[in-house]
Amino acid sequence: MTSKQQNQNRQKQQAATLALDYIESSMIVGIGTGSTANFFIDELVKIKAKIDGTVASSVASADRLKNHGIRVLELNEVGSLPLYVDGADESNKSLHLIKGGGGALTREKIVASSSDKFVCIADDSKLVSCLGDFPLPVECIPMAQSYVARQIVKLGGQPILRENFITDNGNIIIDIHNMQISEPVSMETALNQVTGVVTCGLFAIKPADVLILGNQII
Numbered sequence: 001m002t003s004k005q006q007n008q009n010r011q012k013q014q015a016a017t018l019a020l021d022y023i024e025s026s027m028i029v030g031i032g033t034g035s036t037a038n039f040f041i042d043e044l045v046k047i048k049a050k051i052d053g054t055v056a057s058s059v060a061s062a063d064r065l066k067n068h069g070i071r072v073l074e075l076n077e078v079g080s081l082p083l084y085v086d087g088a089d090e091s092n093k094s095l096h097l098i099k100g101g102g103g104a105l106t107r108e109k110i111v112a113s114s115s116d117k118f119v120c121i122a123d124d125s126k127l128v129s130c131l132g133d134f135p136l137p138v139e140c141i142p143m144a145q146s147y148v149a150r151q152i153v154k155l156g157g158q159p160i161l162r163e164n165f166i167t168d169n170g171n172i173i174i175d176i177h178n179m180q181i182s183e184p185v186s187m188e189t190a191l192n193q194v195t196g197v198v199t200c201g202l203f204a205i206k207p208a209d210v211l212i213l214g215n216q217i218i
């Protein structure tokens with residue numbers, strides 16, 4: 001591992017630890033997906049007696065939680081959640097995010113949308129002035145692949161199918177390359193309207209509420 005990766009992991013760990021401060025007694029906590037969310041799950045073990053359970057945004061996170069002896073509930077049995085904690089691939093200063101590098105964007109957006117507060121945890125390399133250097137993931141229905149790709153070109157991006165990847169929902173992911181996203185809310189709205197798109201990885205219409213980068217709360 002390079003020293004840069006070591007520093008990023010240290011910051012992810014710090015952010016995960018700080019996120020514990022947002023947890024109150026008897027909460028059911030929404031849990032994200034990815035390496036930073038994994039640090040958070042590992043931290044959650046320390047206070048698992050304090051919470052009533054979790055709702056996971058992926059099969060992988062649900063498995064990790066269960067392996068730690070943390071209760072995992074279905075979102076439909078729980079209703080709304082007080083808190084969602086997850087990482088991101090990019091954030092701008094308005095806390096608009098790109099998510100879905102791990103392919104869990106749809107379930108992440110469902111759990112985030114169902115939550116009163118979204119605490120995003122990351123290392124400081126994730127903060128950017130303009131979203132889009134990280135390819136924007138779009139989950140779509142497999143038979144719509146070609147149609148969705150053509151609409152993405154019209155919106156100014158370069159669509160590239162994520163090879164050998166099927167989401168937890170049985171769909172494909174098209175990553176949009178080479179698109180600087182100066183108006184994240186408009187772009188999220190436009191992509192949401194393309195028939196065959198299940199979700200895009202922009203979290204701008206409902207951005208994060210808190211961004212923790214390492215030991216800094218933004």
Ligand code: 5RP
Binds near residue numbers: 033087099104
């Ligand atoms: C998964 C995600 C992750 O939050 C995002 O990819 C960041 O991952 P990591 O914490 O490993 O840097 O959206 O779908």
